[in-house]
Amino acid sequence: MKLYGYFLSSAAFRVRIALNLKGLEYEYASVNLTKDQHRTEEFARVNPQQAVPTLVDGDRTLTQSLAIIEYLEERYPKPPLLPASVDARARVRSIAQLIACDIHPLNNRRVLVYLKKELGLHKQQRDDWYRHWVIEGLRPLEKSLSTSEQTGSFCHGETPTVADVCLVPQIFNAKRYEVDLGPYPNLLRIFANCMQLEAFDRAQPSKQPDAE
Amino acid sequence: MKLYGYFLSSAAFRVRIALNLKGLEYEYASVNLTKDQHRTEEFARVNPQQAVPTLVDGDRTLTQSLAIIEYLEERYPKPPLLPASVDARARVRSIAQLIACDIHPLNNRRVLVYLKKELGLHKQQRDDWYRHWVIEGLRPLEKSLSTSEQTGSFCHGETPTVADVCLVPQIFNAKRYEVDLGPYPNLLRIFANCMQLEAFDRAQPSKQPDAE
Numbered sequence: 430m431k432l433y434g435y436f437l438s439s440a441a442f443r444v445r446i447a448l449n450l451k452g453l454e455y456e457y458a459s460v461n462l463t464k465d466q467h468r469t470e471e472f473a474r475v476n477p478q479q480a481v482p483t484l485v486d487g488d489r490t491l492t493q494s495l496a497i498i499e500y501l502e503e504r505y506p507k508p509p510l511l512p513a514s515v516d517a518r519a520r521v522r523s524i525a526q527l528i529a530c531d532i533h534p535l536n537n538r539r540v541l542v543y544l545k546k547e548l549g550l551h552k553q554q555r556d557d558w559y560r561h562w563v564i565e566g567l568r569p570l571e572k573s574l575s576t577s578e579q580t581g582s583f584c585h586g587e588t589p590t591v592a593d594v595c596l597v598p599q600i601f602n603a604k605r606y607e608v609d610l611g612p613y614p615n616l617l618r619i620f621a622n623c624m625q626l627e628a629f630d631r632a633q634p635s636k637q638p639d640a641e
Numbered sequence: 642m643k644l645y646g647y648f649l650s651s652a653a654f655r656v657r658i659a660l661n662l663k664g665l666e667y668e669y670a671s672v673n674l675t676k677d678q679h680r681t682e683e684f685a686r687v688n689p690q691q692a693v694p695t696l697v698d699g700d701r702t703l704t705q706s707l708a709i710i711e712y713l714e715e716r717y718p719k720p721p722l723l724p725a726s727v728d729a730r731a732r733v734r735s736i737a738q739l740i741a742c743d744i745h746p747l748n749n750r751r752v753l754v755y756l757k758k759e760l761g762l763h764k765q766q767r768d769d770w771y772r773h774w775v776i777e778g779l780r781p782l783e784k785s786l787s788t789s790e791q792t793g794s795f796c797h798g799e800t801p802t803v804a805d806v807c808l809v810p811q812i813f814n815a816k817r818y819e820v821d822l823g824p825y826p827n828l829l830r831i832f833a834n835c836m837q838l839e840a841f842d843r844a845q846p847s848k849q850p851d852a853e
Contacts, residue, residue: 477788478739478781489728493742496734503727515715516701522708527690530705534746543773548766561755569690576689 430455433475433483435462436637439533439598440494441482445637446594447498449628451505455484459639462538495529498591510591520577521585524570524592528599532566536602559606567603570596571613580615582622589623597623601634642667645687645695647674648849651745651810652706653694657849658806659710661840663717667696671851674750707741710803722803732789733797736782736804740811744778748814771818779815782808783825792827794834801835809835813846 432448432455434441448455460466460481467479476483476492484491486504491497502510511518534540536559544550544558574580584592600620603610610617623629634640644660644667646653660667672678672693679691688695688704696703698716703709714722723730746752748771756762756770786792796804812832815822822829835841846852 477784480743489731491731491735493735493738495742496731496738499734500727500731503730515712518715519701519703519708519712522711523703523705526705526708530707530742530746531692534742535752539777540747543770547769547773548760548762550760554760557759558755561759565751572689 431458431485432456433458433460433472433485434481434637435460436634436640437538438462438481439537439602440529442598442601442632442634443494443529443594444482444484444497445632446597446629447501447510447591449632450508450510450589450594450626451501453501453505457638459637461639495525495591495595498594502591508588510589510594512585512590517579517585520579521590521592524573524584525595527566527570528595532562532599533602535562536606556606560608563599563603563606563608567599567608567610567613567616571616574615574619580619583619589626589629593619593623593629596620597629643670643697644668645670645672645684645697646693646849647672648846648852649750650674650693651749651814652741654810654813654844654846655706655741655806656694656696656709657844658809658841659713659722659803661844662720662722662801662806662838663713665713665717669850671849673851707737707803707807710806714803720800722801722806724797724802729791729797732791733802733804736785736796737807739778739782740807744774744811745814747774748818768818772820775811775815775818775820779811779820779822779825779828783828786827786831792831795831801838801841805831805835805841808832809841 430453432444434457460472466472467481473479476490478492482494482497484497491500498510511521541555544555574584579585581587583589584596597620600616642665644656646669672684678684679693685691688702690704694706694709696709703712710722723733753767756767786796791797793799795801796808808828809832812828
């Protein structure tokens with residue numbers, strides 16, 4: 430398998446964690462977003478959407494991080510990253526999507542670039558924007574995790590799931606932008622538990638070959 | 642089942658289509674986002690995330706549109722909204738997520754309100770923002786659908802899937818903001834095919850009880 434990613438991409442980070450948790454070996458191909466390497470014709474031949482992560486598995490080219498992870502779950506089911514029961518799967522996917530649909534899309538690189546270049550926002554305004562959407566998402570997530578009996582050492586029970594796979598890159602990102610994480614003790618507790626695992630630790634941005 | 646939604650919410654529109662396609666009856670509870678009804682304590686007791694759509698099925702409360710639809714797929718599998726093969730499922734989920742993660746989160750109501758109230762952007766800037774992200778997403782989607790042999794009358798083959806469930810509300814939204822859809826003939830063709838189906842037609846915003 431070959432993963433096209435970038436060390437700072439949260440979505441690529443999710444796929445790295447999932448591959449590691451499932452014990453799947455992969456070749457890492459760096460696509461430097463700050464150098465617009467995703468906009469090259471060469472990369473357009475790999476993924477016409479010109480976005481990372483892109484996973485090539487045999488003759489399949491897979492895009493969109495959560496679709497890739499669902500694919501891995503179906504193709505390589507052990508260990509599972511989704512619980513067995515339908516209700517629990519819905520809970521885990523809902524947590525994952527709160528992060529992947531409600532927080533991350535507003536704060537990824539292309540958006541921050543637009544705020545700066547097209548709208549001419551200064552740094553304080555961009556930082557306020559960033560923190561606003563992180564807090565809008567993490568606040569209900571903390572509330573939801575802290576009041577559910579299904580929350581355990583991880584977002585759901587005692588083994589990592591897709592929810593944790595999404596949470597950890599989001600917390601890394603929030604730390605990078607110096608968001609005060611004090612109000613989210615459960616998220617920090619789960620984050621710490623995840624980072625004890627080699628699969629999460631090895632996937633972190635600073636440990637990638639293209640880390641700067 | 643009870644669906645908390647709002648006639649203009651694209652994410653609620655997705656769930657309405659999915660419920661209709663599966664022939665599931667539901668009670669519709671309107672949460673008027675423009676009147677901040679999602680911010681009431683009453684609704685917080687239903688969904689602490691205070692977002693629509695929220696689906697109550699028996700004693701389960703489900704959130705996040707794609708997690709809800711995956712739940713419906715697992716709990717009420719007929720007719721399926723995902724193809725049978727792992728590869729095809731990945732393709733369909735990727736299309737759905739391109740829309741649900743890369744386009745819609747940037748253009749939903751809370752974001753447009755922030756651009757206006759917090760950043761003081763005037764209408765032209767907000768419209769440019771809207772159209773920019775729609776085009777950034779629809780362009781690669783059109784390219785991808787137009788070059789795949791798996792595209793049929795619908796995004797994937799000859800029956801509607803989760804991809805179409807996401808596409809149709811996005812096209813409605815783009816039309817509302819007067820995005821020029823000329824460059825996307827395949828998307829318009831699929832949109833027209835979907836709208837021939839009663840399940841899509843009946844779910845559209847103007848046909849909801851809370852339509853204004």
